Amino acid sequence: MDEAREVVVLRYGHRPGRDDRMTTHVGLTARALGADRVVFPDNAGQSAETVREVTDRFGGPFDAELRSDQAAVVRGFDGVVVHLTMYGERMQDVEADVREAVGAGRETAAGGAARDLLVVVGGEKVPWALYERADYNVAVTNQPHSEVAGLAVFLDRLFDGAELEREWAGADRSVIPEATGKTVVDARETDDDAAGDGADAESGPAGDR
Amino acid sequence: MDEAREVVVLRYGHRPGRDDRMTTHVGLTARALGADRVVFPDNAGQSAETVREVTDRFGGPFDAELRSDQAAVVRGFDGVVVHLTMYGERMQDVEADVREAVGAGRETAAGGAARDLLVVVGGEKVPWALYERADYNVAVTNQPHSEVAGLAVFLDRLFDGAELEREWAGADRSVIPEATGKTVVDARETDDDAAGDGADAESGPAGDR
Numbered sequence: 015m016d017e018a019r020e021v022v023v024l025r026y027g028h029r030p031g032r033d034d035r036m037t038t039h040v041g042l043t044a045r046a047l048g049a050d051r052v053v054f055p056d057n058a059g060q061s062a063e064t065v066r067e068v069t070d071r072f073g074g075p076f077d078a079e080l081r082s083d084q085a086a087v088v089r090g091f092d093g094v095v096v097h098l099t100m101y102g103e104r105m106q107d108v109e110a111d112v113r114e115a116v117g118a119g120r121e122t123a124a125g126g127a128a129r130d131l132l133v134v135v136g137g138e139k140v141p142w143a144l145y146e147r148a149d150y151n152v153a154v155t156n157q158p159h160s161e162v163a164g165l166a167v168f169l170d171r172l173f174d175g176a177e178l179e180r181e182w183a184g185a186d187r188s189v190i191p192e193a194t195g196k197t198v199v200d201a202r203e204t205d206d207d208a209a210g211d212g213a214d215a216e217s218g219p220a221g222d223r
Numbered sequence: 224m225d226e227a228r229e230v231v232v233l234r235y236g237h238r239p240g241r242d243d244r245m246t247t248h249v250g251l252t253a254r255a256l257g258a259d260r261v262v263f264p265d266n267a268g269q270s271a272e273t274v275r276e277v278t279d280r281f282g283g284p285f286d287a288e289l290r291s292d293q294a295a296v297v298r299g300f301d302g303v304v305v306h307l308t309m310y311g312e313r314m315q316d317v318e319a320d321v322r323e324a325v326g327a328g329r330e331t332a333a334g335g336a337a338r339d340l341l342v343v344v345g346g347e348k349v350p351w352a353l354y355e356r357a358d359y360n361v362a363v364t365n366q367p368h369s370e371v372a373g374l375a376v377f378l379d380r381l382f383d384g385a386e387l388e389r390e391w392a393g394a395d396r397s398v399i400p401e402a403t404g405k406t407v408v409d410a411r412e413t414d415d416d417a418a419g420d421g422a423d424a425e426s427g428p429a430g431d432r
Contacts, residue, residue, distance in 0.1 A: 163375035
């Protein structure tokens, strides 16, 4: 979202079939809430395809990549690594530290250089080495809930809400916010004529599988 | 979360099999992020059972209910109805209005009485009547992503982060936040001896199906 810094979301582990929708939702949430890129395990090709289709239709830039060795991506990452886990430190206690470490938001003014950020979202059991490699193990509550929910709250707080103002490039279509209505317009045209193609994107992720 | 006001999350529609995990995650997210109760369609019994099991283990109060007619629950709700939809008004534009309508957070001081809040999360296609009945159709971005992510960000902003400080009653166990570690203690005892039973709750919702 910020040209000076890349925010990457890594989905750690994926069980084809069982995890398809959760992995897709991790990717779509990463895109919608300000990350620049998502990295999936290479057995999550269908989720990557869905995220790319949504990006083609609703805009970017946003990349969905497949990588075979998640552990190597984490080990080799040149930047700050945050691992989201219910066993970690409370987000409200460490979020200012994380923002300062990456040079985000208000803390940027303090003078630190922007650093890339890898946000690791667990799927199947993650290895102990990940807890040790992570610069921050962060808990969005120490309660069991949803990796998608944890990612969403983390990104919203990381960007301090600025991600909601993001503009999208290269979109075929866009939704016009309305008090009561469903209006999707052709984003390739300069006027705001409703394209009337909202039906396939109703209530929930378009192309969600 | 607040004794003077009840926040209820309604999952609208559920396709057994396909939606099981998403519906479970809606319920667990509602619980973890400060809602008092979740209402599922009556074909989502397995999700309700999982949410109740987590509440038994990690504490409450939190209720998971099954109701056959979601439309009737919405129509008959005595309070404010928020429908989360990518076609709605931008959350950042209406969140202060929603808080004021229910008498939450800082706006409570202004003197309005607390009102109950129903947060409707779409599953399969929702009827047009829901858009009309809702006091607010709210979009957590006008992008397709995840109903779980939308719910999470909405609740975190509704409660202004206070939900993260919630204490849990009647828990069998609780997680101790740690920079590097996984420590689960027996919450029924007064001391903090690690119970060593973290293995079954690792990385993701305990009892998630």
